[in-house]
Amino acid sequence: MMEATQHPVLGKLPAEWVAEPLVDCCSYVQRGKAPAYVEESDIFALNQKAIRWGRIEEGHLKFHDPDVKIAERHFIKPGDVVVNSTGDITIGRAYLFHEVQRRIFADSHVTIVRTVSSKLRPEFLVNLLATNEYQDLVYSLVTGSTGQLELNKTNLEALPTARLKSWAKTTSKLSPRSLSLRFAKASLSTGLCAKAPAPKSK
Numbered sequence: 001m002m003e004a005t006q007h008p009v010l011g012k013l014p015a016e017w018v019a020e021p022l023v024d025c026c027s028y029v030q031r032g033k034a035p036a037y038v039e040e041s042d043i044f045a046l047n048q049k050a051i052r053w054g055r056i057e058e059g060h061l062k063f064h065d066p067d068v069k070i071a072e073r074h075f076i077k078p079g080d081v082v083v084n085s086t087g088d089i090t091i092g093r094a095y096l097f098h099e100v101q102r103r104i105f106a107d108s109h110v111t112i113v114r115t116v117s118s119k120l121r122p123e124f125l126v127n128l129l130a131t132n133e134y135q136d137l138v139y140s141l142v143t144g145s146t147g148q149l150e151l152n153k154t155n156l157e158a159l160p161t162a163r164l165k166s167w168a169k170t171t172s173k174l175s176p177r178s179l180s181l182r183f184a185k186a187s188l189s190t191g192l193c194a195k196a197p198a199p200k201s202k
Contacts (some may be wrong), residue, residue, distance in 0.1 A: 009137075009160045018165050022113070023157035025120035028073070029113050031085065031153060032106025036068040044104040046076065048084040051095045051110065053130055064105070074105040074112070081113040081126050082106055085151045092138035092151065096126040111156060120163050128161065 006012055007019045023029060035045035041063035050060035064070065076082065080097050084090045086109045106112050115122050128134050141155040 036065040
């Protein structure tokens with residue numbers, strides 16, 4: 001029978017879980033690129049105002065000049081999790097692109113996180129980031145002062161995450177949201193809340 005383990009940040013982990021830094025569960029973690037704005041275009045720039053929990057606010061998307069080349073790595077792919085990485089209020093907010101129906105890239109205030117799904121399901125990650133416990137943790141990693149807060153790439157990559165040792169045994173019975181809420185509430189509250197400041201209201 002497997003025994004629970006103790007993680008220095010996450011606290012007590014259930015026996016069926018393993019802890020890893022986010023970067024070890026990803027194939028790509030990178031900030032986007034500053035757009036060149038135009039009145040109309042077939043290429044869209046995703047900014048932090050557009051990213052909401054569970055949706056994208058279409059009205060906040062910006063048009064990018066197609067004559068200004070953007071490297072393909074900055075364009076969003078299905079399965080990407082985008083994370084707001086600057087701003088007092090929006091920082092840490094995340095959204096999962098289940099599908100991508102247009103040419104759209106992340107601007108320089110947004111980080112694209114592309115997980116290795118066999119290690120960390122993107123559905124699990126975005127729901128984990130939405131929990132109060134993980135929002136507290138994200139805010140503890142923020143640098144800068146009021147008006148200039150930033151979640152830099154290095155700190156985001158070091159974010160401690162936890163995953164099931166075998167997704168196949170459990171995911172057929174519980175949704176990623178149920179799994180993430182169960183893990184965060186059961187295993188993180190004692191390990192995190194005393195170390196991190198409360199997040200500002202979203």
